[in-house]
Amino acid sequence: MDKQKNFDALLKAIAGRKTEKMYQNDFFLTWEKTEDELKAVWEVADALRNLRERNISTRVFDSGLGISLFRDNSTRTRFSFASACNLLGLEVSDLDEKKSQVAHGETVRETANMISFMADIIGIRDDMYIGKGNKYMHEVADSVAQGYKDGVLEQRPTLVNLQCDIDHPTQCMADALHVIHEMGGIENLKGKKLAMSWAYSPSYGKPLSVPQGVIGLFTRLGMEVVLAHPEGYDVMGDVVEVAKKNAQQSGGSFRLTHDMKDAFRDADIVYPKSWAPFAAMEERTELYGRGDQKGIDELEQRLLKQNAAHKDWACTEEMMKLTKNGKALYLHCLPADISGVSCEEGEVDASVFDRYRDPLYKEASFKPYVIASMILLEKFRDPAKLLRELEKRGQRRQFEA
Incomplete structure (x- = not known):
């Protein structure tokens, strides 16, 4: 299918989606969104990419800010958010809390309003502490919504979760769009086996949000999802229940195993990724809350020793031979811990x-477009009409003499 026919087909699909509730709303967790809303995110992302590949500008804002707040280190997500904002015509300003008045006791409500006078979108990554990140994002979103209602803000900035303690929606939605393209369409994912597996890492404290996000999203696509990890490396029980419910509703399946080979056997897709045990992350959160550095150091050493007992949990050539025809699609959010x-x-x-x-x-590469799609769906009521108008306008992104 050529780019024009592909674009027309995407717009037809988008026009048929019920996305009204996304408008002037936020994106926190994938399982809070409807099937239509998720599909619209992927379709709008593909449509934006289509326009850019045809050298058509997708700037829908003439001015405005995208505010980014990263409470954890980031390369891909940080630049993906900046790329997404730029793609739509927004400038990006990063909130460095060390240089703000947060250190002097400024409240979340005050900070959120002070940074939002000309902001259209706020992107937050807060994934380090259990029970904190997603809660903080909601507090920011509630604060700016109230500021808009009270007339303090001229527009209501909406929020995109760039990774919290529960989910990593931009990553997992990008992963899914990649799989959709690799498998030749979303309809081809039904019945495919995906192994979300813990893998050994020489570091500790990696967030739970990627494996949780994967099982929370891919179980909605009618897939056979297997979560594999050594005993004691559990993820949040609430998310496991979400995955079970999703699998029942989609006609797929979900199960747990403590055998990596079992998970990899005949898998169409594998996602080997290290994470810290849920109980350990809860303990670390409590220790940080008390300022107990000695306890944090002791926990780190204990977890490193625990990890070292499972070095055989690795994505090796032998493990890959167990997958479907030995050629499963390998996924990772990057950076991976690569042996040698x-x-x-x-x-x-x-x-x-x-x-x-x-x-x-x-x-x-799908992540900037997924984030841009989330922003566009939050800021514009009729995405299909808007995308068609961008094509008709035909403004060249890159000047051609």
Whole structure:
């Protein structure tokens, strides 16, 4: 299908989606969104990419800010958010809390309103502490909604979750769009087996939001989702229940296993990724809350020792041979712990990673468009009409003499 026919088909699909509730709303967790809303995010993302590939500008804002707040280190998500804002015509301003009045006791409500006078979107990454990140995002969203209602703000900034303690929606939605393209359409995902597996890492404290986000999203697509981890590396029980419910409703399946080989056997897609045990993350949150640095250091050493007992949980060539025809699609949010490259022993063999390097980079390339799609759906009531008008306007993104 050529780009014009593909664009027309996307707009027809988008026009048929019920996305009214996304308008002037926020994006926190994928399982809070309807099936139509999720599909619209993917379709709008593809439509935006289509326009850019045809050198058509997608700037729908003449001015305005996208505010980013990263409470954890980031490369892909940080630049994906900046790229998404720029794609739509917004400038990005990063809130560095160390340089703000937050350190002097400024409240969340005050900070949220002070940074939002000309802001259209706020993107937050707050994934380090259980029970804190998603709660903080809601407090920010509630604060700016009240500021708009009270006439303090001229517009109501909406929020995109760039990763919290529960979910990583922009990552998992980008992962899913990559899989949709690789499998030739969303309808081809039904019945496919996805192994979301813990993998060894020589570091500790990796967030739970990626595995939780994956099982919370892919179970909605009629897939056979398997969550694999050593005993004691549980994720949030509430998210496991979400995954079970989703699988029942979609006609797929969801199960837990403590055997990585069981998860990989005949899998169409594998996602080996390290994470910290839920109980340990709860303990760390409590220790940070008390300012107990000695306790934090002791916990780190205990968890590193615990990880080291499971070095056999790695995505090796032998493990990949167990997958469907030995050619499962390998996914990772990056950066991966690559054995012999970024660490002595890690999540994945260098030979496996090298073989999938280009597909992994393509996987990451969907994230700016997914974030831009979320923003567009939150800020505009009729996305199909807007995208058609952008095409008709035909403003060149890059000048051609």
